Amino acid sequence: MSNNVPVSVLGLGDMGKALASALLASGRPTTVWNRTAAKGDELVARGALRAGTVEAAVTAGPVVIVCLLDHDSVLETLEPVAGKLAGRTVVNLTTGTPAQAEELSAWVTGHGADFLAGGIMAIPQTVATPDAFFLYSGQERVFEAYRETFEVLGEAKYLGPDTGLASLYDLAMLSAMNLMFEGFHLAVAMATSARGKAGTAAGFTDMLVRWLVNMAGVLPAFAAEVDAERESGTEPRLVQTLDLQIAAMANMADASRAAGVDPAHLELCLSKLKDLLAQGHVVAGAPTAVRQLRIGGDLPSARVRAGS
Numbered sequence: 001m002s003n004n005v006p007v008s009v010l011g012l013g014d015m016g017k018a019l020a021s022a023l024l025a026s027g028r029p030t031t032v033w034n035r036t037a038a039k040g041d042e043l044v045a046r047g048a049l050r051a052g053t054v055e056a057a058v059t060a061g062p063v064v065i066v067c068l069l070d071h072d073s074v075l076e077t078l079e080p081v082a083g084k085l086a087g088r089t090v091v092n093l094t095t096g097t098p099a100q101a102e103e104l105s106a107w108v109t110g111h112g113a114d115f116l117a118g119g120i121m122a123i124p125q126t127v128a129t130p131d132a133f134f135l136y137s138g139q140e141r142v143f144e145a146y147r148e149t150f151e152v153l154g155e156a157k158y159l160g161p162d163t164g165l166a167s168l169y170d171l172a173m174l175s176a177m178n179l180m181f182e183g184f185h186l187a188v189a190m191a192t193s194a195r196g197k198a199g200t201a202a203g204f205t206d207m208l209v210r211w212l213v214n215m216a217g218v219l220p221a222f223a224a225e226v227d228a229e230r231e232s233g234t235e236p237r238l239v240q241t242l243d244l245q246i247a248a249m250a251n252m253a254d255a256s257r258a259a260g261v262d263p264a265h266l267e268l269c270l271s272k273l274k275d276l277l278a279q280g281h282v283v284a285g286a287p288t289a290v291r292q293l294r295i296g297g298d299l300p301s302a303r304v305r306a307g308s
């Protein structure tokens with residue numbers, strides 16, 4: 001497919017603007033539409049074509065990239081132009097659930113268009129930089145047809161034909177990110193409590209980032225254990241007994257409470273570890289923790305307390 005494939009972008013919020021800007025900078029004819037038209041002024045001044053209606057945007061070229069607030073706003077925007085979609089490709093980069101991606105895919109393809117679901121692993125400032133990567137799932141033929149265009153936005157990773165997969169991975173990564181932020185808030189609240197008030201959040205965070213980056217380095221080993229469904233195959237130094245984990249978690253919860261910081265998150269972790277101990281586990285690494293999270297899933301019986 002030519003590098004000059006015309007692209008339409010529906011949605012010029014912070015992210016949509018960044019996407020359209022990158023496409024425009026790559027030399028592709030770029031048509032833009034936004035509910036609040038003025039948000040397109042800067043792009044139009046740089047050479048983007050303004051579509052006054054959704055229909056004008058959808059019919060301007062073969063590829064329509066959608067980046068709106070949520071699933072409902074996507075349906076609301078596309079439904080009135082359903083009859084104009086045939087023969088085009090709709091790429092939805094709006095964050096949504098796998099079920100929403102499947103619903104939209106069925107609806108779009110039912111109107112004779114191709115569909116690809118995407119997830120944006122970037123913020124507006126990192127679009128079109130080496131830090132950005134985008135997840136895609138759905139028909140491989142469609143991904144390959146426009147891969148070069150997708151690469152303009154950031155590294156394009158095709159996950160497979162299951163339309164919901166990009167959403168699943170996207171939301172899994174956002175879940176990890178948000179829990180990390182929650183951990184950061186907790187840690188900063190503890191570190192800047194009465195006892196830590198001589199220091200600053202910034203000074204503490206210098207150390208925290210160093211620690212978290214180091215700890216992120218062990219995740220591939222944990223993942224290998226999850227894949228092998230086996231605890232501590234390759235990295236014995238990562239293994240901690242449940243007794244040790246429980247003692248450490250209890251210390252964290254006590255110190256948090258004593259610092260006047262809500263220990264609820266830590267107490268939840270502590271109670272999950274105690275549940276595992278009560279079930280006879282001695283060691284609970286990533287495979288056990290992952291299984292414990294699965295609703296209705298069985299916990300592995302390996303490495304249970306001797307004699308139980």
Ligand code: NDP
Pocket residue numbers: 011012013014015016017034035036037039067068069070072073076077093094095096120121122123124
């Ligand atoms: P913004 O809030 O900046 O923009 C929202 C966009 O949706 C605007 O264009 C807005 O139009 C439009 N919109 C909202 N409701 C409707 C509606 N009912 N009908 C038509 N248009 C509507 O959000 P972002 O641009 O930041 O995010 C867009 C998508 O990108 C989201 O799904 C977000 O999760 C995803 N994303 C964003 C990231 C970020 O860092 N910003 C990172 C990764 C993904 P109007 O201007 O008229 O209000």
